[in-house]
Amino acid sequence: MLGAERSALSELVKMTAASQAERTVLEEEFNWLLKEEVHAVLKQLQEILKEASRRFSVPSPGLCEGQLKQENFILGSSTMDQVKGVLTLQGEALTQADINIKVAKSSQVMHFAFRDDKQWKLQQIQDARNHVNQALQLLSSRDESYTFKTGAEVNKLMDAVMLQLSRARNRLTTPASMTLPELAASGLVKMFTPPMPGDVMVNFYINLSKLCLTVYQLHVLQPNTTKNFKSAGSSVLHNPGAMFEYNNTKFEVSHVHKVECVVPWLNDTLVFFTISLQLCQQLKDKISVFSSFWNYRPF
Structure with missing residues (x-):
């Protein structure tokens, strides 16, 4: 033992x-x-x-420190070329935008560009x-x-x-959600010459490594057609049929066009x-x- x-x-x-x-x-x-x-x-x-x-x-090569390279991005659409554009990105700012929009009901092409004194900061970047x-x-x-x-x-x-x-x-990777009235009131609509008509809205944002442009075409809802009116909520991308009220006028989204391009450095x-x-x-x-x-x- x-x-x-x-x-x-x-x-x-x-x-x-x-x-x-x-x-x-x-x-x-x-x-x-x-x-x-x-x-x-x-x-x-x-x-x-x-x-x-x-x-x-x-x-950019040849520029002083602090001067950022300007990059041009061509935006095209697969939906019958309803929207085309060239955007100029300089760091976190869109310094120029040249956009052609084909109006759905008349096939008329509208052309808009940033005013010379304006640029749009991309808060995401x-x-x-x-x-x-x-x-x-x-x-x-x-x-x-x-x-x-x-x-x-x-x-x-x-x-x-x-x-x-x-x-x-x-x-x-996660663009900000916005309501349509917020988009209508955005300073972005005041960036263009000629001024955008009241039935067109645009939005720019980053999604992953892509620079995106969304164009909304609207029509005004007549008072006798608003009994089923339901205001759309907040979203990155609103679909046709979405309704909203702005400045005491009710609108419905009739057409939506989204175009994008890859930004390699993103x-x-x-x-x-x-x-x-x-x-x-x-x-x-x-x-x-x-x-x-x-x-x-x-x-």
Whole structure:
């Protein structure tokens, strides 16, 4: 009996020693992760997001710093060429727009262009760029001389960076919903020469890596036809038949035309966001591996 107890005690000592050795190895690996690998990931993230930030403000060759390249995008429609246009994008602003709209009922072609003194800010691009720059500020607040002490500290930083990157991506992938009265009251309708007639509305927005133009043709609802009037809600894209009231007049959308084109550098930024979010998550996953095996130390 005594021999069996001694044998069991010996095994327990060996297991304890092995467990202690394992913990020592884990501690060394974890300290290396905090000291070396975290900073390597932060540096990689900064390089990727600096590239993303540059895409939002690429200067044209030969221009001074701060002067952005102008890019022209041709918009065409697959629906019998009802809408054609050329848009000029300079950073976050549409500086010129040249649009031809074929009126459905008369086949007459109307031509509109931005007034010389007007340009239209694309708030989605501006917001996305601001979120990228906030992510960069978070990363640069922990330079290589900084020592992370716990996994929780790393996770907190990664969560903050991922929040900004998710917001940046969402601004490009999720255009703002608008009601038709909001669109009618938008300053966009005052951008054009000649002025747009009251039965035409337009909207510009970003969807993923595409620059989109939507044209709504309207007709006025007569008082005797408004008994089934139901005002449309908020949407990115309204369908024919949608009704709304503006300036005490009721309208119905008769035709909708959407044309779009790919903006290559926006596609680049979305790829950068995806890669950066993956890097952040991978670092968090490594931290969680240590916390699951080494759960006596606070992470």
